[in-house]
Structures are given as C-alpha cells and as structure tokens.
Amino acid sequence: MSDGWRVERQGARATIWIDRPPKMNTITVAMRHELPQLFRDLEANDAVRVVVVRGAGGAAFSAGGDVSEFLAQAPADLEQWGDTLGAPERCRKPVIAAIDGHTLGAGLELALACDFRLATLRSEFAFPEIRLGMIPGSGGTQRAARLIGMTRAKLFMLTGQRISAARAEVWGLITQAVPNDALDGAVGELADELAERAPLALRTLKTVLNRGADASVEAALELERKAYAWLRSTHDYAEGVTAFLEKRPPQYRGR
Template sequence: MNTTTPEQFLDNEFDGFTVEVDTARERADIILGRPPYNVIAMSQRETLRQVFEALDAHPGVRVIVLRAQGEHFSSGGDIKGFLEASPEHVSKLAWNVAAPERCTKPVISANRGYTFGVGFELSLACDFRIASETTRYALPEQNLGQIPGSGGSARLQKMIGIARTKHMVMRAKRVTGQQAYDWGFVTECVPDAELESTVDALVDELRRFSPLAQRTAKKLINDNEDAPLKVAIEMEGHCYSRLRSSADFKEGVEAFHGKRPAVFRGE
C-alpha cells in the first residue's frame, strides 16, 4: 500500500520542471525548466499529471500556477519521443494534458514567448490564461504531417469557433497574445514586464473566495460545456441549492451584513 502523502511526493526532483509550494500564500507553482524553449518530454506529461493530482490533494494549496523559466513558455513536445512511443501510449496523452481541467482548484497558465503544441494544449486545459504581449500561440503539427493530439483543436474550437480553429490548425498559424485576447481564449494580455504581477494579483483575488464555491463553479462550468441549456440551468440550480446550506455561504451573508471581509473555510 502506497502511504506517500502529497507533500512527500512533491518533495521529489522532477525531470523538466520544478514545483514550488508557498503555503503562506496558499499557492503552488509548476515551472517548466528546460530553457530556452522548455521542450516537454514524453515522460514529463505523465509526471505533470501526477503533480497536478498531488497539488489538488494538498491541504495548503488554494491556487496553482503553471509557468516557465525564460522568455518562452514552451515550443512544444519532444518530436523524437512520438516516434519512439507506442500507439497505446500516445493515445493516453490527452488524459495527462487534461490534468489542469480535472483539478478541482483554480489553475492559471502564465504565457510568454512561444506557446506551441503541447505547451499550448496544457494552457488550454487551465482555467485562466494570462498572456504577455510577446506570446505567440500555435498548433504547428501540420508541419509534421500530424494534427494536435492532446485536446488542442477540440478545446480551441469550443472557445473560438470552427473558422478560427481551422485557421490555426490547418494552416499552422501563429496568433499573438493580443489577438488571442481579442478572440476570447485568453483572460488578459499584458506587457511582458507585468506578467508576474498580473498573475500574482489573480492568485490573491481567487484566494478571497470560498474554496467550496470555487470548486463547485469550476466543476459545474466544465460539466455543462456540452449540456443542453435546460440541463445546464437545472444543474446550476442543484449546485446553488447545495451551497445554500454551506458554512461558507452563511459566513458570506453574515460578513456582507456586518460590512466586514468574509473568512471562508471551504465548508
């Protein structure tokens, strides 16, 4: 029986990235670390999944940030690794890349420079994408005689529609951070020097809210992505009803009437 705690697992050294946990700020950072281009190795995807799951279970973490060393987020995956991996292994890559989406806690992706291939797909699986003006998003797989294989085209089409997705996927076109913001798949686009401070501010903003309400909202929105409107509205009502009896909701109401900051405990 494996008795390793999330904290113990996260103390390991990881190939291609590092993990920083700051319990005082209730924040964890996953930092891609193969500069200058932060290429993501095939084996790294499975380990990243395990790290997201460990951080999800970590009691001292409220918000997770995915970022990178240097001037580029990631130029994508290790091309040679695709030729060496079995078809069965490759078919599971999308499950690993979807780890930020499955995580119950808010996940922010901080992008600058090249954000290509699997680096882009990982970012698309996060809840918030903050781009600097240097960011270039791309799914360049057509140049290799391939297509995105870890949810890139599928998630992008949900966000920006079929025409723009074909423009990016079938023509392997690069999109700037500002254009990504204009198209609606980026939360904010800021000057490069302001990327870290913008992410810091978002982390602190998210920490102010009820952890229970945040988890509920994330799951509800994700689950309703493909639901008919009638079903989505009904599910929203059920979730609202359950939160109605929570201690956090009681605290929020009392804090509102008392004109004081709420102290949420996730209960």
C-alpha cells in the same frame, strides 16, 4: 519526479514550473505522465487555493512536445497519453497559465486546459503539428474550437500559422495580453483575488461551467440548481453572509 517540473509555494498560491529552458520547456513523455499526480497532490493540499503554471527561462511557456521522442512512441501509447495535459481542467481549484514567450503544440494544449491564460505581448501561439503530418492530440482541437469558434480554429490549425498575443486575446484564445514587464503583477493580482474567494464555491462553479458547457441547456440548468442548493448548506456560505452583514472580511474554511 523528473527534472522537467518544479513546484513552488507562496502563501495560498502554488506554481508549477515547466523547467527545461535549454529545450524551450518542451514536455517529455515522462513529464506528461507525472503532471496529473502533481495536480492531484496540490488539490489535496487545503493550504493551496490557486495553481499557476508557467515556463522557466523567459523564452517559452512551452514549445510543445519533445520531438526527439516522437517516433519512439507506439500508437496505443499515444492514444492513452492524450488526456495527461488536461490535468489543469480536471483540478477543482482555479488554474492560471502565466505565459511568456513561445506557446506551441502541446504547450498550448496545456495552457488551454487552464482556467485563465495571461500572456505577455511578446508571446506567440501556434499548433504546428500539421507541418509534421500530424494533428494536435491532447485536447487542442476541441478546446481551441470551443474558445475561438470553428472558422478561426480551422484557419489556425489547418495552416499551422503563428498568432500574436494581441490577436489571441481578440480571438478569445487567451484571457488577457499584458505588457512584457507586467506579467508577474497581473498573475499575482488575479491569484490573490481568487484566493480570497470561498474554495467550495470556486470548485463547484468551475465544475458547473465545465460540465454544463457540453450538456444540454436543461441538464446544465439542473446541475446549476443542485449545486446552488447544496452550497446554501455549507459553512462558507453562512460565513459569507454573516461577514457581509457584520461588514468584515469573510474567513472561509472550505467546508
């Protein structure tokens, strides 16, 4: 693994650090190719219930791709690497982006692929690609438009303007803006709450929501019904009901 990623474990939570503070946590080509495997490894680890992605150093979540590499990439390579930053969305476990500082370009695309985005009020967001004669190419155009609507997405991306965390929260680009000294607490509280939930139900619900969003209503409802029926046969469902009736905390096993 390159020097750009660092993984830490704390109980049921795994944190993937974007660890290039001197470079504003910009993401290199090598880092892009490593990210999907990082998520596959964490998904395969039953002890991990929640994944957090955050930037080291306090100045940036990630300022985007490493511009020094841009002109060295062939168009065919660029087309193939576009889905690497979608790894958090494909991960079946909940993924939280803990954002503090500049979140630009590919860094914002990575954050948008996460299930939750908690950001400090000093954070700023932008897709500056248009200023380089380019467009977002790792999911940014589609994920942003689905979150904030086409009108705001066009204003945001066609101008390359930066917006504050407060505005990003109002627009729906992020889940929550928090005081600058409250990020760790907010992320920890959400991660702990998610870790207490039934793993099978969490990953099933994430799949139903993500796939249903791009399906017809009829197809999405059918997916929901099948997922609901399947979960009724699991140990976790029986444990949840039994624990409720016995007035005790459930002990979920993910099966």
